[in-house]
Amino acid sequence: TFSERSFVMIKPDGVSRQIVGKIISRFEERGYKLVAVKSVTPSKELAKEHYVDLAQRPFYPGLVDYITSGTPVVALVWEGKDVIRQGRRMVGATNPLQSDPGSIRGTYAVSVGRNIIHASDSFESATKEIGLWFNDKEMSSYQPTAWPWIFS
């Protein structure tokens, strides 16, 4: 729907490689509204809970170590039409060998274990992840001036 929201996280490799601005620009330029943003150095608990659905996978410990490397992540909430599905398309496939060259992963990533960015994969995970990373006071309410020319 019109007010759909997705949770996006620029992972430590994206921050360390100093492409935060470029990634944020892609969502801004597409027409999405930035509802929340912060730099976070995640605890183990937060990283484990974020990826709890993958807890049984062999790569889970390494994934948690990567997210909690000590280098911060940038947590974002974007809002707008179809932002969950469009956000996934903009991010690209999990495995960089499969990610479209025009996608964010297809532009910046070559390893599945260093794939730069996370985006929610469903309404349910978006709701869970936004609640995990942000509280209501951190979410802003405003109307971007261009919105009537982006959504109809």
Ligand code: DAT
């Ligand atoms: P996505 O991040 O595209 O939603 P996912 O939820 O299946 O993918 O997995 C979360 C992250 O875990 C993914 O971004 C990178 C890591 N990962 C997934 N599959 C992996 C694998 N086979 N080996 C190493 N890391 C993997």
Ligand code: MG
């Ligand atoms: Mg996922």
